[in-house]
Amino acid sequence: MLEVQEQVPLAPRTTIHAGGTAHYFIHIPNETQLPEVCAFAREKKVPLHPLGDGSNTLFADGSLELCIVKLANPFIRVWSVEQNLVYVESGAGTEWDAFVLWTIQRGYAGVECLSGIPGTVGAAPIQNIGAYGQELKQTLVQVRAYDTKLETYVSLPVKQCELDYRTSIFKDPAYKNRYILTSIVCRLSLRAPTPLTYTDIQNYFQTQNIQQPSLANIRDAVLTIRTQKLPDYHSIPNAGSFFKNPIIPKERADALQKQYPNIKLFPIDNTQTKLAAGWLIDQCGLKGSYIGPVGIYEKNALVLTNANMASCADIIQARDSILKQVQEKFGITLEMEPEIVG
Numbered sequence: 001m002l003e004v005q006e007q008v009p010l011a012p013r014t015t016i017h018a019g020g021t022a023h024y025f026i027h028i029p030n031e032t033q034l035p036e037v038c039a040f041a042r043e044k045k046v047p048l049h050p051l052g053d054g055s056n057t058l059f060a061d062g063s064l065e066l067c068i069v070k071l072a073n074p075f076i077r078v079w080s081v082e083q084n085l086v087y088v089e090s091g092a093g094t095e096w097d098a099f100v101l102w103t104i105q106r107g108y109a110g111v112e113c114l115s116g117i118p119g120t121v122g123a124a125p126i127q128n129i130g131a132y133g134q135e136l137k138q139t140l141v142q143v144r145a146y147d148t149k150l151e152t153y154v155s156l157p158v159k160q161c162e163l164d165y166r167t168s169i170f171k172d173p174a175y176k177n178r179y180i181l182t183s184i185v186c187r188l189s190l191r192a193p194t195p196l197t198y199t200d201i202q203n204y205f206q207t208q209n210i211q212q213p214s215l216a217n218i219r220d221a222v223l224t225i226r227t228q229k230l231p232d233y234h235s236i237p238n239a240g241s242f243f244k245n246p247i248i249p250k251e252r253a254d255a256l257q258k259q260y261p262n263i264k265l266f267p268i269d270n271t272q273t274k275l276a277a278g279w280l281i282d283q284c285g286l287k288g289s290y291i292g293p294v295g296i297y298e299k300n301a302l303v304l305t306n307a308n309m310a311s312c313a314d315i316i317q318a319r320d321s322i323l324k325q326v327q328e329k330f331g332i333t334l335e336m337e338p339e340i341v342g
């Protein structure tokens with residue numbers, strides 16, 4: 001028997017604390033109830049929307065005709081071991097950072113730079129979470145999901161998930177909310193962690209005089225740097241990076257660099273370059289300012305803060321103003337990272 005809540009406020013279920021109410025909200029402790037949840041949503045003729053911890057979600061204001069499903073199936077287990085590789089499965093409802101900590105405590109390398117990312121394991125493949133030179137794509141092997149179209153459980157190999165920079169097939173409108181992820185499998189390494197190239201992390205180890213950082217050292221470094229750059233969403237509501245770093249043709253980036261010698265660039269290959277969106281926003285003089293009730297974090301212009309109970313409309317207005325200013329100054333269109341739902 002499903003426990004269905006009605007007219008549930010959604011703001012407290014997100015880290016940016018904005019948005020209206022969901023008509024239906026269903027919390028399930030394990031995946032076996034997913035067919036029943038889908039049948040319920042079909043009967044009520046409302047779209048089904050899987051929700052994790054709401055750290056990458058901005059719900060629209062007002063009363064939303066949605067059936068939200070939250071799968072709380074936390075588990076982590078070793079799937080198999082092959083020479084220096086260990087395959088670990090984790091339930092979609094596991095806290096992502098609990099998963100990372102579990103792997104580090106056992107000496108399994110591969111997700112240590114993803115320490116401290118809020119949210120659930122089930123949401124991690126959706127935007128191919130990444131930080132400090134690591135992406136989920138590098139270790140993910142497969143996801144298990146309930147296919148709401150075919151009404152059956154499926155295993156999708158990572159190739160089929162089409163993970164790329166902050167995206168995957170699950171964001172493609174043709175597949176949106178078709179798959180409700182129930183678990184993921186990652187391939188981790190029993191070898192020592194690979195040397196890290198990310199400048200902030202290298203600087204941290206230099207100041208700490210650490211020559212060969214362990215997984216635990218890397219986690220400490222990442223958590224320390226994250227605390228310096230990101231506001232704690234428990235006290236200052238936010239959704240992390242609000243914009244993706246734009247990827248532009250290399251020639252265009254080179255031209256921008258001539259004009260702005262201090263521009264922050266991350267070469268991808270011979271043809272493409274990633275720009276630091278936060279730098280672009282900062283150059284528009286926006287860091288530390290407010291657009292209506294919405295703040296642009298004083299330590300990191302990529303983060304929009306909501307300490308003043310802004311609505312979704314306020315946040316979208318702030319977003320549009322930032323997009324316009326960056327477009328006018330640099331001719332670059334930023335793309336929002338969190339998903340607007342409803």
Ligand SMILES: Cc1cc2nc3c(=O)[nH]c(=O)nc-3n(C[C@H](O)[C@H](O)[C@H](O)COP(=O)(O)OP(=O)(O)OC[C@H]3O[C@@H](n4cnc5c(N)ncnc54)[C@H](O)[C@@H]3O)c2cc1C
Nearest residue numbers: 052053054055056057118119120122123129130181239240
């Ligand atoms: C302070 C802060 C820092 C952050 N730092 C980073 C960072 O360094 N790198 C990074 O990549 N991201 C970062 N994020 C973004 C966010 O933490 C990640 O995107 C995270 O994976 C979202 O998890 P969630 O459970 O909160 O997802 P939600 O916001 O609940 O959902 C996000 C998307 O996943 C879908 N989804 C959720 N669960 C399932 C499921 N079981 N099956 C299918 N679809 C599902 C939702 O429908 C939605 O489309 C940060 C966010 C915050 C607030």
